Amino acid sequence: MTTTTTQRAVLIRAYGGAAAAEVAEIAKPAAGPGQVLVRVRAAGVNGIDWKVREGFVREAFPLQLPAVLGIELAGTVEALGPGASRFRVGDRVMGPLGGLGAYADFVSVDEANLVRTPQGLDDVHAAGVPVAAVAAWQSLYHAGPITAGQRILIHGAAGGLGGYAVQYAKRAGAEVFATASTAHLEYVRSLGADHVIDHRSERFESVARDIDLVLDYVGGEVLARSWQVLAKNGAIVGTSSPDILARTPPGRRGLWFMNKPDAALLERLAAEIAQGTLISKLGEVVGFGDIPAAIERNRTEPRIGKVVADFSR
Secondary structure (H helix, E strand, O other), rough: OOOOOOOEEEOOOOOOOOHHEEEEEEOOOOOOOOOOEEEEEEEEHHHHHHHHHHHOOOOOOOOOEEOOOOEEEEEEEEEEOOOOOOOOOOOOEEOOOOOOOOOOOEEEHHHHHHHEEEOOOOHHHHHHHHHHHHHHHHHHHOOOOOOOOOOOEEEEEOOOHHHHHHHHHHHOOOOEEEEEEEHHHHHHHHOOEEEEOOOOOHHHHHHOEEEEEEOOOOHHHHHHHHHHHHHEEEEEEEEOOOHOOOOOOOOOOOEEOOOOHHHHHHHHHHHHHHHOOOOOOOOEEHHHHHHHHHHHHHHHOOOOOOEEEEOOO
């Protein structure tokens, strides 16, 4: 019986555009102390992938190149590292890596970051949950508690993060304003948004005013325009770039958010998704070899739901 020592991976050797991400063969890792070796069945494609690829967030994500991309996965436990005890070989697991490396057939992951994949949630669907579901929750509460009646504006409401954020904000009793593209308006309404704004034909400034919290999952000129809709003590939480810190006008409150692994929160949210009480929209599903192109499409084309790579394709 032969043991495979190499594996497929999607990596970058230097920062750059679409061509910088490539499929290559690399050495198969071993699980370190407190880690499990996961055979990856599927991985979520995230906006951070192209930002890392192009070096836009190199200060927040310093890399030793070449580096394997990908930040979340679902799969099965292949082996246990020294001291790892939360899982058994063969367990289905899902979670964020707390770093990079999910676009590979095998990944060593700190067991504290992972949870068991609940029954009723297949690997492809599960792979798109860990980052978006948890980050949407954490970003919603990053500026402070949410109280009933607060006015919240969510940019990119049809995307992986935005879809969850609309639901969480409505649960908290907020009045939700949400921007999305024309084709995605009905989906955002179905999530419970009170005011859905077509960003292609409407300026959100004409609809959303006296906003207590803006969740900016888009960035760029959307951030620049969002300052004028804030209430006196309002805040903007941005996820697209740490530049929000330098672009916050005097007297305004702008916060950059980076999600952190939270296994207990992920376990709860994944259970809700499996039970059908939290809507989780699976968008495009691509094969392993299509990951580099999917990363680029995620940069250039607005998407509904979460893009996921199915490693069996």
